[in-house]
Amino acid sequence: MDAASLDIVGAGLRQATRRPRVPVVRMTAVGALQGALLGILAAVFVTLVAQTTLTSFAVVLWGFVYGLIVGTLWGLFRALFRNRPDTVTTEIHPTRYELRCPSDELSVAQTLLAKASDDDVRVEQDTTAVHEHRDAA
Incomplete structure (x- = not known):
């Protein structure tokens, strides 16, 4: 059986809306970490390029503090x-999936589905042949 002749189609579509929730504390902490790292990177660049009256450690410390803030x-x-x-956010989710194949390969598909149902996979035994014309182009 050729895998290219099979189609897995989502059926019983339903619309699900969800509100994306990310904890404010978590996003704030991630932002603080990113800012601190960016501040350290900028401070290292400043210590390599510019001449300052501060020591390199003081410049890196101030870069860390400002980046953190x-x-x-x-x-x-x-x-x-x-x-x-x-x-x-609105998403569309299928409630079930259908496996479609040409009618001449239906017996092979039924055999494979029977083996799959023995392996603790929920398979509905509704085997209706779907007649489709597949263009060879």
Whole structure:
């Protein structure tokens, strides 16, 4: 049986709406971490390129602190904006799947489905042959 001749089709479609919820604390913490790392990276660049009166450690420390503050605020505002009550994601999910094959390969498909149902897979035994014309183009 050729796998290209099989079609798996979602049937019984239903529309599901969900509100994307990411905890504000988590997004704020991730933003703080990213900001701190970016601040350290910028501070290392400044210590390599610019001449300052501060020691390299002080520049890296200030870069870490400023990056942490900016990242925390950025993550907080992203979390508050993302978790608004009017943001809704709509998705379409099938309630079941149908396996379709040409009618001349129906007996092979029924045999394979019978073996699959023995392996603790829920298989409905509704075997209706679907007649389709497949273009060879």
